[in-house]
Amino acid sequence: MAKLKVATTSKNKTDFNKLQPLNDEELDSWWRTVPGARRFTGEIMAAVDEHCAIAAHIPPEDEAGLIQILTEKIQRKYISQIVEIFEYDGKGDIEDFADALTAKFEPNFRRDFTKDSPLEDLAQQNSFAGYVIIIKLKNKLKWLTAAVTDFNRSNSLEGGALIFITTEENPPPSITRLSDFLTPYDVQFFVINLLENARLNSQQKLYTSTLAAKLSKQSALIAKNLAKTELYNYGLDFVRTVIPKFDANIFNRAVWECQAQFLLPALEQIRTQLIEKNFLMIKRILPKTDEFGRTLEEPYDMELRHLHHYGGKFQIFQYSEWEILELAYEARNALSHLKTIDLLPLEKIFSFVK
Numbered sequence: 001m002a003k004l005k006v007a008t009t010s011k012n013k014t015d016f017n018k019l020q021p022l023n024d025e026e027l028d029s030w031w032r033t034v035p036g037a038r039r040f041t042g043e044i045m046a047a048v049d050e051h052c053a054i055a056a057h058i059p060p061e062d063e064a065g066l067i068q069i070l071t072e073k074i075q076r077k078y079i080s081q082i083v084e085i086f087e088y089d090g091k092g093d094i095e096d097f098a099d100a101l102t103a104k105f106e107p108n109f110r111r112d113f114t115k116d117s118p119l120e121d122l123a124q125q126n127s128f129a130g131y132v133i134i135i136k137l138k139n140k141l142k143w144l145t146a147a148v149t150d151f152n153r154s155n156s157l158e159g160g161a162l163i164f165i166t167t168e169e170n171p172p173p174s175i176t177r178l179s180d181f182l183t184p185y186d187v188q189f190f191v192i193n194l195l196e197n198a199r200l201n202s203q204q205k206l207y208t209s210t211l212a213a214k215l216s217k218q219s220a221l222i223a224k225n226l227a228k229t230e231l232y233n234y235g236l237d238f239v240r241t242v243i244p245k246f247d248a249n250i251f252n253r254a255v256w257e258c259q260a261q262f263l264l265p266a267l268e269q270i271r272t273q274l275i276e277k278n279f280l281m282i283k284r285i286l287p288k289t290d291e292f293g294r295t296l297e298e299p300y301d302m303e304l305r306h307l308h309h310y311g312g313k314f315q316i317f318q319y320s321e322w323e324i325l326e327l328a329y330e331a332r333n334a335l336s337h338l339k340t341i342d343l344l345p346l347e348k349i350f351s352f353v354k
Contacts, residue, residue, distance in 0.1 A: 188209045
């Protein structure tokens with residue numbers, strides 16, 4: 001059983017170009033059926049409905065998928081609207097951005113410098129009427145929140161809509177962030193659907209999907225690439241084929257959390273079943289006082305450590321029962337000391353309680 005250390009700051013690097021992309025069905029599954037992702041795109045579409053600007057944050061690996069699904073949604077809903085993608089990698093101020101934007105979409109725009117903000121000026125002049133412009137930002141822009149506010153202050157219902165997409169680290173709280181909409185259960189729901197035909201039983205699928213959700217950091221692309229039987233069977237070795245040099249401490253922390261979530265109820269079930277099968281024999285040796293001075297009066301007062309100690313001393317259990325008791329007792333001790341369980345004993349426990 002590997003010792004589990006407290007996770008430190010991740011320095012994981014991923015070459016996203018080497019990851020297998022989501023196909024159309026998987027993209028549709030993520031953005032249309034996963035509750036958090038669906039609410040996120042709904043928030044963006046609501047801004048389009050109101051002819052507003054909105055700034056949305058997305059993990060870099062999921063940017064292309066979001067733009068694809070937004071383009072499809074807008075084109076279906078607004079046949080007359082022109083959807084354009086504008087990549088902006090400048091580092092200048094808001095005036096520089098407005099110059100670059102108008103040079104492409106409104107070359108005849110004349111800036112009214114009596115207006116403090118160029119975005120407010122653009123909105124008042126309905127410069128982008130008939131357009132929904134998806135703006136891919138390649139740099140962190142300090143004025144992004146102000147740009148959205150300024151545009152929305154003056155844009156009319158005849159104006160266009162601006163969707164800023166940013167993948168920057170540590171985005172400001174005012175930005176609409178996918179991470180605020182997603183829960184680990186959303187990612188788990190997505191992964192377990194991908195594992196539908198995997199050669200894993202239902203308990204193994206739940207365990208694997210939960211682990212993938214913890215490791216993917218709310219990224220659909222990483223979750224898709226981790227949604228394999230190899231994650232269950234080979235653990236960190238497999239993860240490092242997806243994310244080279246993945247931090248072992250972070251992986252072990254995620255594994256321990258998953259094992260605690262799934263194994264502790266299973267261990268309690270094992271304890272209960274052993275007591276039920278041997279109730280009268282256990283009853284005969286009671287009462288007892290354990291090493292902490294606690295009085296054990298009834299069979300159900302006995303924890304795994306009590307069953308292991310007194311069961312061995314008084315030879316209460318049959319060989320097969322003793323075998324699973326020892327396994328459960330060792331697993332409980334390991335989890336209590338932040339250690340992870342190896343695959344073989346994990347398999348045996350899962351097979352006993354399924």
